[in-house]
Amino acid sequence: MNKKFQLIALASGAIIFLTAGIYLGSRMASPEKPQSEANNPASSSSGNSSDNTPDERQGPTSASAGKSVAHLEIMRELRAAKSLPATTRNGPLLKALEATSKLPLSNDLLDEFRAIVQEGEIESSHYVLSLMEQREEKESVAFLLETTKHSDPDIADRALFALEAVAGTVFKTREEAATWAANWQPDPERAKLFTPVDEPQEGDAEVADNRLPGPRSRASKNSEKPDEAKKPESE
Amino acid sequence: MKNIITTAAIALFTIASAQAEVRTYQGSTRWAATLFTPGVRTTNASTSYTTYFVVETSGDTIIDMVKIDAWTTRSGRFYYVDNDYFIEYGFFGLVGTDVAGAMEFGDFDLTIPFRGGLRFGKLDFFTLFPSVDYYPDGDELDITVITGSARYNPYFSGDVSLNTAGNEILDFLESRGFVEY
Numbered sequence: 522m523n524k525k526f527q528l529i530a531l532a533s534g535a536i537i538f539l540t541a542g543i544y545l546g547s548r549m550a551s552p553e554k555p556q557s558e559a560n561n562p563a564s565s566s567s568g569n570s571s572d573n574t575p576d577e578r579q580g581p582t583s584a585s586a587g588k589s590v591a592h593l594e595i596m597r598e599l600r601a602a603k604s605l606p607a608t609t610r611n612g613p614l615l616k617a618l619e620a621t622s623k624l625p626l627s628n629d630l631l632d633e634f635r636a637i638v639q640e641g642e643i644e645s646s647h648y649v650l651s652l653m654e655q656r657e658e659k660e661s662v663a664f665l666l667e668t669t670k671h672s673d674p675d676i677a678d679r680a681l682f683a684l685e686a687v688a689g690t691v692f693k694t695r696e697e698a699a700t701w702a703a704n705w706q707p708d709p710e711r712a713k714l715f716t717p718v719d720e721p722q723e724g725d726a727e728v729a730d731n732r733l734p735g736p737r738s739r740a741s742k743n744s745e746k747p748d749e750a751k752k753p754e755s756e
Numbered sequence: 757m758k759n760i761i762t763t764a765a766i767a768l769f770t771i772a773s774a775q776a777e778v779r780t781y782q783g784s785t786r787w788a789a790t791l792f793t794p795g796v797r798t799t800n801a802s803t804s805y806t807t808y809f810v811v812e813t814s815g816d817t818i819i820d821m822v823k824i825d826a827w828t829t830r831s832g833r834f835y836y837v838d839n840d841y842f843i844e845y846g847f848f849g850l851v852g853t854d855v856a857g858a859m860e861f862g863d864f865d866l867t868i869p870f871r872g873g874l875r876f877g878k879l880d881f882f883t884l885f886p887s888v889d890y891y892p893d894g895d896e897l898d899i900t901v902i903t904g905s906a907r908y909n910p911y912f913s914g915d916v917s918l919n920t921a922g923n924e925i926l927d928f929l930e931s932r933g934f935v936e937y
Contacts, residue, residue, distance in 0.1 A: 539886065610801070611801070612799065612800030612801055613800070613803060614766075615786075615788070615802035615803075616788065616800065616802065619786065619802070619901070622903075624856070643828055643829065643830065644802075644803065644804075647802075647804050647828065648786065648804045648828075651784040651785075651786055651804040651904070653884065654783065654784055655783070655784070655898070655904070655905040675828045675833070678828075678932060679806070679828065682782075682784075682806045682826075684785070685782065685909070685911075686782040686783050686784065686806075686906070686907055686909070687907065688908055688913065689782070689907055689908055689909045690827070690909065690910070690911045691911050691928065708914065710873050710875075710880075710881075711873065711880075711881050712872060712879065713873075714871065714872070714882075714883055715881070715883065715905060
């Protein structure tokens with residue numbers, strides 16, 4: 522009798538243990554959604570415009586895991602200016618481009634610049650190249666070098682001028698410029714002045730922990746990528 | 757006595773000549789302006805130029821300067837020589853590592869401040885601060901922003917005259933299809 526009772530108790534315990542494990546496992550695999558999303562699943566979708574550009578993509582040129590409010594606002598205005606009719610967009614577009622000089626060179630910004638240059642309009646393309654020239658980053662030099670292959674010689678030559686400004690010399694051929702670019706490293710002193718750092722704005726929801734108010738510069742180690750240089754400093 | 761004076765004069769002239777040098781800074785400038793046609797329309801316009809800032813110095817003294825702008829339109833490639841360009845700057849900071857100054861462009865009575873850095877004790881690079889609010893006669897133009905940057909370009913620099921360096925730049929631009937505006 523006692524043995525039977527023991528067997529029953531053991532089996533019951535095993536069943537209870539197994540059931541609890543299955544229940545906890547199912548909870549961990551499917552966490553409950555917040556109440557608001559549970560009531561309105563559509564609110565979890567991102568964006569409310571037809572522009573589905575994935576500007577949250579992160580890459581080696583991205584300054585941080587998130588984008589500041591200022592960054593998003595400047596990008597929004599740039600895209601809005603780009604979408605204006607060709608007869609009226611030049612002024613607003615160049616004004617919006619100038620505002621990007623305050624932003625770090627992120628993938629979404631590079632994509633917008635690339636699209637403008639590929640359109641082939643001289644004024645806006647040259648403006649983009651002028652902005653890229655006013656940076657001291659491997660990514661900006663790579664962009665300029667890429668643009669020296671543009672099908673429009675006016676745009677390709679302007680990119681060459683910009684590379685020559687960065688290099689402080691004259692390139693007789695594009696191959697010469699490519700060789701220089703492959704070996705070039707940003708000058709830390711020039712980078713302090715030429716490379717913008719996203720200033721934290723009042724009300725910004727996403728600002729990297731290592732950002733401090735006031736003037737600052739990127740890390741001076743040439744071998745570090747920009748996102749590595751943004752890691753919190755121990756000193 | 758006459759020989760001593762002559763020798764001294766020649767020595768002083770030689771020293772002065774040897775110290776004079778030209779430094780060219782290559783970069784670009786970006787302009788924004790509001791154009792008014794009274795009673796008709798108001799438009800915003802922006803543009804950018806490839807710009808060469810050529811500065812002749814003797815020691816720490818600026819002797820002369822010239823600015824050359826180059827740009828491209830649908831009707832061609834052009835350059836413009838601004839002989840009324842003016843620059844002045846000073847060294848600041850704990851060990852003179854920072855440079856601040858101002859520029860004036862020809863045909864416009866305005867001042868553009870800039871900030872820069874040194875290398876081997878000389879101006880090496882700078883950025884222009886956005887500035888200005890300028891109305892010329894006729895109130896048809898309001899320049900709202902001039903900004904840009906430049907870096908030292910040794911290729912068009914050296915112990916040469918301002919004219920020589922300037923002409924080298926013009927020859928170079930003409931080799932790339934630019935003509936004088």
